[in-house]
Amino acid sequence: MRLKLYVYGGAAMLLLAASIVISLSIGSAALPLGEVWGILLDQLPWAGNGDAKWDESSVAIVTQVRLSRILLAVLVGACLSLAGAGFQGVLRNPLADPFTLGVASGCSVGAAFLILFGYQTILGIWSIPIVAFATGMVTLVIVFTLARARGEMNVETLILSGVIVQAFLGAFVSFMVSLSSGVVNEIMFWLMGSISGRGWEHVKVVLPFLFVGIPILIRYAQPLNLFIFGERHASHLGIHVERTKLIVLLTSTLLTAVAVSMTGVVGFVGLVVPHLVRLLVGPDYRLIIPLSAIGGSIYLVWADTLARTALSPKEIPLGVVTALIGAPFFAYLLYRRKMKQGGSI
Structure with missing residues (x-):
């Protein structure tokens, strides 16, 4: 397992580094890759070349405009993919992610409420993440309550409950948009x-949440592996099932909340990336969780690059790009799952 992790992880990290540098060179002001590398190296105190002379506008484009945006895409992609892997591990279903379960919509309600009433700066930049996490957790509790019957919780019923809650909360957000006047564009832009x-x-803001979330989910990777045999069997093997579910779901919701609060609604990342990683390396969550973090970063870097360059100088909302990719993939998963169960379409 370690060798597999080192091989795939090393290759993924190299691909991520290459993606970042290539993305930095793409835009309305195209920059040569060699120049981008040189500018980045000059930012390192131990590797910089004091004699290197780069155009000031190129340095500003790389370090002040593009680099922060691309690094945020890296962090948000990792957060959403980790959250998706956590939800899929607990629920033992590749169709589960923060968006299909309505958690992201719950986070959206909190954020839209703050924007509507002008409270988004009451605690500084932390206002929206805190409220988004609280409303996301309330949503998760509601979904689980709706899905549980006679002490048991069917996975398909859980996903259906998530879809219902997501639709209701989406309508509630639309209602808040209709009430807004001066901030309607801000809310709509955030929702896209x-x-x-x-x-x-x-x-x-995102970095400390990711640093906390990754080790927690990796710590519970092996218990998630045992969940595939069922909660009762995992309990017989010494796993604290309820505690594991609570910690993984809390961590996944927290990662979703901080990602959604920073970038708005960017869907399907937590659905697509963990599933692709699972197809590549197998069902071992000791591999799926760390590789999903790297894969999500790569995925969102290229999705954002496409969003800002495809119709340049206009920019496509990032959530639109990920939905255009993710929705057909979700339909494919549904089709494949139905075929495995002997159904027909």
Whole structure:
């Protein structure tokens, strides 16, 4: 397992590094890759070349405009993919993610409420993440309550409950949009998802949550592996089932909340990436969790690059790009799952 992790992880990290550098060179002001590398190296105190002379506008584009945006895409992609892997592990279902379960919509309600009433700066930049996490957790409790019957919780019923709650909360957010006047564009732009206009302060907010979330989910990777045999069997093997579910779901919701609060609604990342990683390396969550974090970063870097360059100088909302990719993939998963169960379409 370790060898597999080192091989796939090393390859993924190299691909991520290459993706970041290539993305930094793509835009309305195209920059040569060699120049991007040189500018980045000059930012390192131990590797910088004091004699290197780069155009000031190129340095500003790389370090002040693009780099913070791309690093935020890296962090948000990792958060959403980790959250998706956590939900799929607990629920033992590849169709589960924060969006299909309505958690992201719950986070959206809190954020839209703050924007509507002008409270988004009451606690500084932390206002929306805190409220988004609280409303996301309330949503998760409601979904689980709806899905549980006679002490048991069917996975298909859980996903259906998530879809119902998501639809209701989506309507509630639309209602708040209809009430807004001066901030309607801000709410709508946030609901479509985007990294445009984000800076280093947003990177600093997401980073500590990711540093906390990754080790927690890795710590519970092996218990999640045992969940595939059922909760009762996992309990017989010494796993504290309820505690594991609570910690993984809390961590996944927290990662979703901080990601959604920074970039708005960017869907399907937590659905697509963990499933692709599972197809590549197998069902071992000791591999799926760390590789999903790297894979989500790569996925969102390229999705954001496409969003800002496809119709340049106009920018496509990032959530639109991920939905255009993720929705057909979700339909494919549904089709494949139905075929495995002997159904027909």
